[in-house]
Amino acid sequence: MPNRRVTAKAAAISAAALLAAAAAACGDDDPDAEDAADLGGSWTANLTTTAEWAAVYPNGHGTVNATSDDGTNVQLTAVGLGDSVEYTAHVHDGECDDNPPGGGHWLSDPNGEDAAGNIVELTFTTSATGVGETTESSTLALDDRAESVVVHAPDAVVQAQGLTGDRVLCGDLED
Incomplete structure (x- = not known):
């Protein structure tokens, strides 16, 4: 027993x-x-001209300030670009030393589409002196996969310059 x-x-x-x-x-x-703990933060980036565009915009540069919590706010200023041109910019998931600079677009849902509603996108038109700025808000909250911001030239400008890539400026995001 x-x-x-x-x-x-x-x-x-x-x-x-x-x-x-x-x-x-x-x-x-x-x-x-773990993902929830990685959301949000504040970042800055110093934009510099990519190697491919250095001869076209030798004085191109800018700054980015981004904050993210429930959503994301991005302030971007660029100088030394083409006059009266509409550029787009995106948060990217790679660093500026990558090939291509910045890697791919940062996607809120990494398994989702690379499209509006899943990316942080900015647009701005430069002045007659090549200066542009914008502040954009998104409902998407950045996480630790956000590595850089890339400014893209429109196809017409890429073709007019005889280049193949549209990545004009890139800046790595720093905490």
Whole structure:
């Protein structure tokens, strides 16, 4: 006949081990909890002309200030670009040293489409002296995959310059 004290003690130890295992399964191993902790922040970037565009816009440069919490606000200023040209800019998932500079677009849903509603996009038109600025807001919250901001030239300007790439300026985001 088994000893009831030993059986009760063994049951208590088993229950404690089961509770500890269940507690360990929550928290750090939950990818959604980790992703939520990586959302938001403040970043700056100094935009510089990419190697391909250095001869076209040798004085091209700019700044970016981005803040993200429930959504994202990005302020961009660029100088030394073409006059009266509409440019687009995006947050990217690579660094400016990558090939192509900035890698791909940062996607809010990495498995989603590279399209409006899943990217942070800015547009601005430069003045007659090549200066442009914009402040854009997005409902998307940046995370630690956001690495850079890239300014893209329109296709007509790329073709007129005889170039193949549209990445004019790039700046790595810094905390």
